[in-house]
Amino acid sequence: MTAEAAPRKHRTAGRPVQKILSKEAITVAALKLIASGGYDALTMSGLARHLGVAPSALYNHVASKHDVLLLVQDHIMANVDVSGFGALPWDEAVRRWAWSYREVFSQHTPLIPVIAVLPVTGAPRTLAMYEELTSGFLAAGWPEPLVVPAIVALESFIFGSAFDVTAPEDIFESGELAKANPKFSAAVRARQRNGGSAASPTADAAFRLGLEGLISGLEEQRRSWAAHGA
Amino acid sequence: MTAEAAPRKHRTAGRPVQKILSKEAITVAALKLIASGGYDALTMSGLARHLGVAPSALYNHVASKHDVLLLVQDHIMANVDVSGFGALPWDEAVRRWAWSYREVFSQHTPLIPVIAVLPVTGAPRTLAMYEELTSGFLAAGWPEPLVVPAIVALESFIFGSAFDVTAPEDIFESGELAKANPKFSAAVRARQRNGGSAASPTADAAFRLGLEGLISGLEEQRRSWAAHGA
């Protein structure tokens, strides 16, 4: 192979280094801004201010704000818990993964429209998650053609459910239209609230119900695939 | 009751009427802009231009752009097909509803973050859909406490899946990282593509698998609720 051009670090006195920024520094600053002020606070000028730099300087390291969102996305994907695959039964591993995945993205819902549509090329942590998942599905006896559709189905449910977590508890109050919609209004009052932790009992109950349904229903789809052949 | 202040229409010669705008006119114009140029084209000034009016005039009828999105949302909700409930078996009705719901919102994904988080008060068509759904679930023997969680679970899956429809077919190409993620790359190549119409075979296959899984899995959850009691 040809010699690699390794960056030479020649310390020239105490004068200030010219390189201040990097993709990593931008990602970290973005996460701080989001944590403190939400996605409204994530602006290119806010990022620049936080890094002590002019906004235009950012464009030496990222091509656009969209690029920043992708960096953030791949970074937080490492917080999704895939440890169950290979260690626990399939359904237990899916359960652990799904709850942690929803938890992570309920804090980052503005990323969902971005990642659900974006090629996974160049998102190494995201790919690593998919590799773990695939491995776990295959080891549990899933036929290869169903693995990706099953993962996508679960992921779609998780993304949709992440929005729910941030919804106010009174989202289904029908107000003065209650009398015109009596059955729905009654069902809202009667709805189940258990099945989860503290913060959002109704969202948790719906997520638990859907997830348990998906887990058993997908297993049934797998069995009927095995019976029918392709 | 007190006398209602009905709008008097006094025709004063042929001089131009002063009222040009209305919520309805704004909604229709918004739908036209979205249809021709997508949600990027939906700006307050674009709306005003299309209606032959100054941008500030819009604020006599809506409080914000967010308001416009809500008008659009409730308008298109009427396109979701709930005709199966009361006419077909529960699973068939859910199938018809779910496919049409995904179809409608795959054209309007920018609405999803808005509606998933917004109180349903003052969205009459949306409430009417929920009333139909509730009625159908109850008639099929669903226990009242599970109706809303089941609807929310299905809706979450549908919203997440609506994003998938707009994703490029090569979204899972791992590029040069393919060798580092061999099982996933192979599963992507082997994935099932049937189970839907023409335009997006892989998204359709995932949606079909997840929906069929959810339908049978939710029915199982319903049975186990009946067995356990509350």
Add this chain to the structure above:
DNA sequence: ACCTGAACACCGTTCAAGT
């Protein structure tokens, strides 16, 4: 190679002034 400063082409929204 990397950063600064000024500028550009937009946004959504407000508000005094007109009729």
Add this chain to the structure above:
DNA sequence: ACCTGAACACCGTTCAAGT
């Protein structure tokens, strides 16, 4: 009551100029 026109406080992004 409803619309106009000007203004405000932002956005993300570009680009010549500096070192």
